Amino acid sequence: MQTIRILIVDDHTLFRQGIRKLLDAQADMEVVGEASDGLSAITMAAEQAPDVVLMDIAMPGMDGLEATRRILGSAPNARVVVLTAFEEPEYVMGALHAGARGYLLKDTDWRELATAVRTIHRGGAVLSPAVTEHVLDAFRRLSPPAAPLATPDELTAGERDVLLLVAQGCENEEIAARLSLSPKTVGNRLTDIYRKxxxxxxxxAVLFALRRGWIRLD
Structure with a gap:
């Protein structure tokens, strides 16, 4: 069993210690470090090479969004999950644009948090339900850009199939099975989608497609 190496970044000591105790109790997880601010998180990430970083937003000095950008800039294989009390769309979108793979609220049940860590580690993405609703509402209020970066026709039929299953929460292995593809082919199609x-x-990618009405989650 592969052990998931986790870095916890939060300026509240008791919160960090509580999360650490819960995650260290999981057979497949190990908390390899704690940081109380963005700068310390960057240093700790470089030293410990975590698989998953649980990142708060509001911290002294450098905030979690800038720390996320810098960590992913130097360690692109790391995966960041924002864990915060803020559910406003501007924070959510800021985190996603910074490269976070998930956005969870601090009232998340610890079992859901453990599941989210595993999902992120496998290459998935997670959003708290309240956050998802706010983000979709924000996109509905936005008018489409005058010149979108891509149109549905610029994606191949195979890429559109993959994107739809990603929007439904499927991970690469499940997408591969449902489309009779290899996981490597799914990964290649996702790379092409990101580029386009x-x-x-x-x-x-999913939020981009939702905003333009290419896919629906009904």
Whole structure:
């Protein structure tokens, strides 16, 4: 069993210690470090090479969004999940644009948090239900850009099939099974989708497609 290496970044000591105790109790997880601010998080990430970073937003000095950008800039294989009390769309979108693979609120049940860590580690994406609703509402209020980066026709039929299943929450292995493809082919199609849409991860790709009405989650 592969152990998921986790870095916890939050300026509240008791919160960090509580999360650490819960996650360290999981057989497949190990908390390799804690940081109380963005700068410390960057240093700790470089030293410990975590698989998943749980990142708060509001911290002294450098905030979690800038820390996320810098960590992913130097360690692109790391996966960041924002864990915060803020559910406003501007924070959510800021986190996603910074490269976060997930956005969870601090009232998330610890079992859901553990599941989210595993999902992110496998290449998935997670959003708290309240956050998802706010983000979709924000996109509905936005008028489409005058010159979108891509149109549905610029994606191949195979890429559109993959994107739809990603929007439904499927991970690469499930997508491969449902479309009779290899996981490597699914990964290649996702890479092509990111390039065409000008995004960096599956969450951003889904939100891009939702905003333009290419896909629906009904």
């Amino acid at each position: 849409l000008g995004v960096s991860n599956r969450t951003q």
